[in-house]
Amino acid sequence: MIANSPGWQQLLILHEYIHLVHLSQPSRSSWRQHLRDWFDIYDLSSAVLPRWVAEGYATLLESRLTGRGRLYDNYSEALLRAFARQGALLSYGALNNGDGSYRSGAMAYLLGVRFLAWLEDNHGKETLDAVWTRVHGVQKRNFESAFKGAFGQSAGQLYRRFIAEFTYQAMTQERDLAVLNSPLWFEPDFAASNAVLSPDGQQIAMTERDREGETWLRVYKTEDNEEAKKAFEKAQQAILAADPADIADKPPEVFKREQVAQLAASDFSGILYPQWADKDTLYFVARARVDETRDNRVNDLYRWHMPSGAVTRLTQSLGIRRFTLLDADTLYAEQVRSGFSELVRVEISSNTVTPLFARDLGTVYDYPQLAPDKRQLAYLKTTLNGNWQLYIQDLQGAEVRTVPMPEGYQYLTAPAWQHQGQGLYFIAGLHGEVGVYRYDLQHNALYQITNGQAVFEQLLPRENAPLLYLHSTSSGTRLHELGDQISEQRVAKLSSNAAVPLGKTDTVVLPDAQIYMAEGADITQSEYQWLMQDASATLSLQGSSAVSELVSVGVKGSDLLQHLSWQLGLAQSGDNVLDGSYAALRFRAGDWRFDAHLSDYRFDSRRQHAQAEQTKLTGGAVSGRLAYEWRSDTWSVSPFVALIHYDDQGRDAITTQWSGLEQGWHNYQQDFALGYRLKAGILSGDAKGHGYDWQGFGKVWNWPWFAGVQSQYRETQLLRLGGFDNNILSGRTRSDLVLSPELPFQFASGRHYYGYELATSWALNQPRFFMKQHRFDGQRSATSYGIKWQIDLSQQALGWANWFAPAGVTDLRFDLGVARVESDLAEDDLRAWLGLWYAL
Incomplete structure (x- = not known):
């Protein structure tokens, strides 16, 4: 707002x-x-x-x-x-x-x-x-x-x-407001916006959103839904026939109009500002992924052909917002790039973008609207410290007309041409209310139609029919038909300029905003200093009823943009099951990423709370990993190479090279989703072998499900199953661990591990009900089932701000679960675990 x-x-x-x-x-x-x-x-x-x-x-x-x-x-x-x-x-x-x-x-x-x-x-x-x-x-x-x-x-x-x-x-x-007897014309389920009538007036398209934020582009017939009315009357007659003493339902104010087509927002892209190209085709704006910048998006233009259902991306990184179509290949739009807002003409086929005016950092445009004859363009513009103002540009010449505004106005939005182009409707704010106005081009006269009776959001003029208006209520948005009895009032007191009416201020008032760097002046720049680090003390707590508790204290640091992040720490369990020290470093440069880990550990499986193979590990480990990631729309590919070296006292040191890739794909359409993430690699050196970890997810009718398959094979090395992830004994520094928090460390061992998991939940990012089976060398080692919740807590809590947060609140992981474990290797038992720790 x-x-x-x-x-x-x-x-x-x-x-x-x-x-x-x-x-x-x-x-x-x-x-x-x-x-x-x-x-x-x-x-x-x-x-x-x-x-x-x-x-x-x-x-x-x-x-x-x-x-x-x-x-x-x-x-x-x-x-x-x-x-x-x-x-x-x-x-x-x-x-x-x-x-x-x-x-x-x-x-x-x-x-x-x-x-x-x-x-x-x-x-x-x-x-x-x-x-x-x-x-x-x-x-x-x-x-x-x-x-x-x-x-x-x-x-x-x-x-x-x-x-x-x-x-x-x-x-x-x-009490002072005139009564607005406007019948309800359409009632969305929750919220609707960007409504637009088809060229023949037989259909209406709008963007709809539910309470969970899911978005659809829906198309309805504009004619009354007689079938819905007949179905309602038939149902009431059946009720009264069965019970003549009953009282029938009161019919709704309006029966929901027949839905013609629906398009769900895909890949989290949203759907904005639909416009009709013809009776079968809609153009709209969606947020497309920018390949060069991870997790960044830009608005692009799409085309939806309703009969075939085909959706086509028409532009690449165009950065437009609201637009108006001249024809199927040409449009006028507000473009936002590099901090500048510009009004531009776009030729889609030739990818030509032509600014209509010289750009200025202090000027912002909105709501371009072509007149019905395509000869004039209405648009909103604001400059620093000024009100929004409505202008009309003659596209055949240089004439620009300023539309008069009521004196004392503040807030201006949603201009819409009358059907024959003889005037413009718009919404403006005055004295704490918003109202509907009409500007008559021929007589250069401004008329007030309503003021204060509703929270007007959008206007839809129709040929030979009353004006439709969209307005906000506490239950959502509603589309009403302006009553015929409404009379226009000529506005006599007009604003002489775009000055803003000011409210009550403190003694100290800021001066007007201005651009302090003149156009073309020298700008001092310097390279980003990623070595300027912020540091924080850290405290991590982890525990498992199968293993023990683990408390870690340390220091964690990073630069503002998290190009370089690091941590150092000490970890200790109360009963000496596991203790040691650790260090980690992560460096990002564009799509490149380098990770390094160092740990010193002492582990005694005999002190664990649950039964496991007897072993003691004392030693140190170091690893390094380099990866590069490509992203394109819904696909990502990240090849990597890694080196792992660890040396346990009394055993041969192990040096292993990993080479492989991580690859992901997803298709998200709100109530339906499908995707996976695959990590696969080949090991060489002292621990030859191979492995993969496939994690899939889906959503059908808003019901999410998850599946995972993991396989690890070593020619000579023994793999060790069990234990919770931590910073001193983990798969980041060893090639022989298969972690699972409901099991103790060293629960079972073998050369070929195979495991699968099925899970579901009531919503994404919520606890999951799961069933998991572990197998070694073809034999079942354990089956677990229960509930768990594993999230990137920093990302979940901070969202996009996580990328700029202080070092001590980033890279924080949360893991909670309760599971029943059944196995022939140990007594069946109920296990629980909890973790809140930092992991680079």
């Missing part, structure tokens, strides 16, 4: 900078501050405030320091007023992360900032500031304790009062 605000570039940078200052305030307790300085996880946990507090306060200052921002944004205010009138403002307990209802995830910002502003207005700015002072005191307090001590009441109590006042004001304001 911040992009709707004038000068949003400055607001975005300011918002994130406020987070940095607000959340990194030092503790006045010297020992706790020293611990924060040396231990990243403790530092992060100490800095974390409830999400609504952190986001709400950054949004509050973004607005108070500029007079702009989401506290004063007309769209945000209109959305909250509408939700208040529906009794749908979140409870205090749901404010952090929402309750699954529509737009609830944004309420930490929108409701949070208004609650904090209400606190300042009613209790004084100094009282709110006292909360931050108390949070960082020598006396340790969490936010709730610090808040109650400063205000005398809990945050939850005052929040309920704030909601009551906000709802009362919204209900009072509703």
Whole structure:
């Protein structure tokens, strides 16, 4: 929503900078501050405030320091007023992360900032500031304790009062709004956007999203669904025939229109901004993978032919957003590349991109819309510190027309041409509400159609039929038909410029945003210094009822972009089953990756909690591995070479060379998915052999399943089965280990290991129910079944921020499980394990 605000570039940078200052305030307790300085996880946990507090306060200052921002944004205010009138403002307990209802995830910002502003207005700015002072005191307090001590009441109590006042004001304001008798035309299951009518008006396409974030492009007939109506009436008649005293269901406001076709988002790419090329073909934008940059995506243009179901990628790394079609080969679009927003003409077949205007870092474009006669182009544009403005470009000449706006407006979106091109509809914000306007080109006149009756999102003009509008409710989006009785009102007071109406500010106000580096001026650059390292103390805890516990302490470091990451540490189990020291290093350079590991270990299988073969290992190990990865859409291939050397006291040293590849493929279509990851290699040197590990996954009707097959063969070396992954005795530094956490180390041995696993879960990244069998040299060694949860905790918790996080909170693994183990080699038993540790 911040992009709707004038000068949003400055607001975005300011918002994130406020987070940095607000959340990194030092503790006045010297020992706790020293611990924060040396231990990243403790530092992060100490800095974390409830999400609504952190986001709400950054949004509050973004607005108070500029007079702009989401506290004063007309769209945000209109959305909250509408939700208040529906009794749908979140409870205090749901404010952090929402309750699954529509737009609830944004309420930490929108409701949070208004609650904090209400606190300042009613209790004084100094009282709110006292909360931050108390949070960082020598006396340790969490936010709730610090808040109650400063205000005398809990945050939850005052929040309920704030909601009551906000709802009362919204209900009072509703009395002044004209009644909008607009019948429901279409009701999506949850949320819809980017609706567009086919050229003949017989079909409507839209992007739909469910509560879990899954996205589809769906096409419906625009005619009433008479078959659905007949089916409903028949069902009610059957109910009354069986029980004449019963009361039939009330028919819905509108029967869902017949679905013609559906396209699921594939490979996590999303589906955006569909446009009709003809009655059978839709163009749309999706986020395609950029081959050169791992896990980075760029918007490209796709074509969907509905009768055949064929989806074709039309461009490569084009970087466009909204677009409008001139013909099947030509379009106008906003292109975003290298920080610049440009309005461009794209010739698809020749891959020609022609800018319409000179680019400027402070200018942003949006919503290009061709007139029905293809001779004029309407578009939105904003410059630094200015309102969004609507323009009309004559494509046959150089004339540009500025569309007049109502005086005091802020927020502008969704221009749409009237069917004959005689005018433009658009949505604008005024006095905390959003409304529908029409600009008459012939008479250069602006008319207001509605204001405040709904949270208008999009407009769909039709020939010889009322205007359709999409609007937001607390239950999702709805498509309504504007009533015929609505009368337009000529707007007399027009805005004289694109100046932004400012809200209440603090004493200190930021100056207007500006571009400080002039175009063409020399820019000082320097090479990225990956040797500038950040370091943190680390603590890892692992344990297994089959083995023992293992506690590791160490130091971990990396540069900001994690080109070079490393760790050093000591590990010790309480009963001397396993102890030692370790070091690890990882270096990334583009698609190249180098890993090195060093460990010193002492292991005694006789001290383990579960029965296993008797052995003692004392020695050291070192390994190095070099890999290069190619990625192309859904495929990845990574050849690698590795060298492993380990030396156990009393035994011959083993030096082994690995050469092989990792290869992966996936096809993800939301309710259906299929993919696999294969690692295969050949060993040479002292431990000749080969092996592979295949892991497959799938999803059918939103039910995920997993399968794995692992095989390892050694000509002369014995393979050892069992044990949990760790940093001193692992497959990264030895070629003779097959780890499995429900089994003790050295549970069984042999030359040819074969194992398979089947698992399922109720959702991705959640605990799995599994069954696993281990075999050595053709004989069953053990069968395990239970539940386990293994995740990359850093990636799961931080998402994309994991790539830029401090060293002490990255590369963190979590492993939890309970399993029944059945074997002829030992007594059947129930095993459990738990691990929270760092692994490069």
